[in-house]
Amino acid sequence: MDEERKYLEIAIKLARNSIRKGGGPFGAVIVKDGRIISRSENRVIPAGDPTAHAEVLAIRKAARKLGTHNLSGCVLYSSCEPCPMCLGAIYWARLSGVVYAAGRDDAANAGFDDSRIYHEITLPPASRSLPFSQVRTGDDAEAFMIWQRTEDKIPY
DSSP states (O other): OHHHHHHHHHHHHHHHHHHHTTOOSOEEEEEETTEEEEEEEOOHHHHTOTTOOHHHHHHHHHHHHHTOSOOTTEEEEEEEOOOHHHHHHHHHHTOSEEEEEEOHHHHHHTTOOOHHHHHHHTSOGGGSSSOOOOOOOSSTTHHHHHHHHOTTOOOO
């Protein structure tokens, strides 16, 4: 528990630092075998990048540092419960765990409300508030067939 608090305190410090630099109030740290692999703060506004969440940036840094897309064995410590986008990145990265401080309600009370996204994810594409449409081209699944036949691929 003390170990978890130590890494959460670092993530929270990163979140406070992010605010001073014009970013959002979020920080993240990735740890493997008791060692910090990466750390990041929110850079959405400073970078002009809506995907520059602290968790995503920390995942990118950890993957580069470890030389792999598979971060199993790593734990992400976040100043706040990860949003739906970060949650997807966490699962794709195969992180072994997530520990967070503030919850989604705390974030919503500060103006970072993801409840609409959580709701939209559960809807069929045609029922979402943002128009989604699928257009078949005839060769739309060809890349997947090539992928399946590729013998030296690295699955993820």
